[in-house]
Amino acid sequence: MSELTRRTLGLGLAAAGVASLAPTRAAAARPWPYLLGADVTWLTEDETEGATYFEGGRRRDALAILRDAGFNAIKLRLFVDPANGYSKGKPGGPWADIARTVAFGRRIKQAGFHFSLTLHYSDTWADPQHQDKPAAWANLPFARLVDAVHRHTVEALSALKAGGAYPDLVVIGNETTFGMLWPDGRVPLTIPTGNPQTDAVHMDVAGTNTATGGYDRFAALLKAGIAGARETTPDAKVAVHNHLGRHWPIVRYWMDQLLARGVRFDATGFSCYQQAAQGDWQRTFEGFAKAYPDHGFMALEYSSRKRYVNDLVHAQPNGWGSFIWEPIRHQEAIFTRDGVNAGEGTKPDLLSQGINAAEAPGAAPVASTAAAPPNGTTPSRGHGGRYDADPAFLDLYRQMARDYAATPFKPRRH
Secondary structure, three states: OOHHHHHHHOOOHHHHOHHHHOOOOOOOOOOOOOEEEEEOOHHHHHHHOOEEEEEOOEEOOHHHHHHHOOOOEEEEEEOOOHHHOOOOOOOOOOOOOHHHHHHHHHHHHHOOOEEEEEEOOOOOOOOOOOOEOOHHHOOOOHHHHHHHHHHHHHHHHHHHHHOOOOOOEEEEOOOOOOEEOEOOEEOOOOOOOOOHHHHHHHHHHHOOOOOOOHHHHHHHHHHHHHHHHHHHOOOOEEEEEEOOOOOHHHHHHHHHHHHHOOOOOOEEEEEEOOEOOOOHHHHHHHHHHHHOOOOEEEEEEEOOOHHHHHHHHHOOOOEEEEEEEOOOOOOOOOEEEOOEEOOOOOOOOEHHHOOOOOOOOOOOOOOOOOOOOHHHOOOOOOOOEEEEEOHHHHHHHHHHHHHHOOOOOOOOOO
């Protein structure tokens, strides 16, 4: 058993030293200008399919369009062996593996962006309904699973650092509200949720009655990833990710469980696609800022209600920024294709108006609100073709950048 495993398996509260776990209460001021970010991992895949990007009728690099619209941060996602899952069967793959992420990360840094990386500790999508182990780790005993998380984190970040793509923010796991690397690191939703009707979908997604490793093992896995990030990229900030940005009681319970087990990170990211009631996101952000002033937070995923979400994050002194998810062609995209929104259009704001599959993966998606293609035409298949930046959305982000002083990021030399 490695020294890292011995450290991370020492999980009892007495062993951790409960008295030492009290927050420092030092304000988690923004370490950078407010981040107006985007996850555009699909971009290089689409470019190989022939996607081209235009602003005002002029062809441009999509990253340059985003930068000139006020975006100052880009986030990518990385999988362990995506050839086994995420990019299986995709032409030109594997995508979102270490080699492709290094190349794209270097392009992002050279373009002058803050660069963030989300580590999916899986060969495929990790989300509230799926946290599958990579095939190579499937039969590892828990101590070796902890070591695998640490080793993969070190290998990935070492490659990025060597390849000129030193990340500024590392997110350990994707939407790990119910844990990671199931079943070993799975945690149940066992706290009183207040309103069983509005929370039922999340209890179903969580699979509350399945066998789980619980918070002790989840904490050990997070610690392994965080340790790998601290050792390899010590200048980077480290975040974790809870998908229930709308649900303050669950967020607080989850945070307290991790902190009580000695998990140490700089910030928490939230997914913000839908609310159960108006004011849910505001309640979470205000509650988080008050309860954890020594931690930053971000809207790590969102799509519609762009100005509203960012205003709520920016209003808190420890609100670091936001990352719209795949804004070129997903949900309410900021590009058009064949004359209509390149995504599916706007989505319902409230759960009662229809479950958004991004809010509850696996749920039936709501009907698209995007307009029909003009003149009865049918959009081309695949993701090639021409994408035009929507001037209204570009103007919106330029105004937000001015209002939030989201100045261009100045990458640190490493």
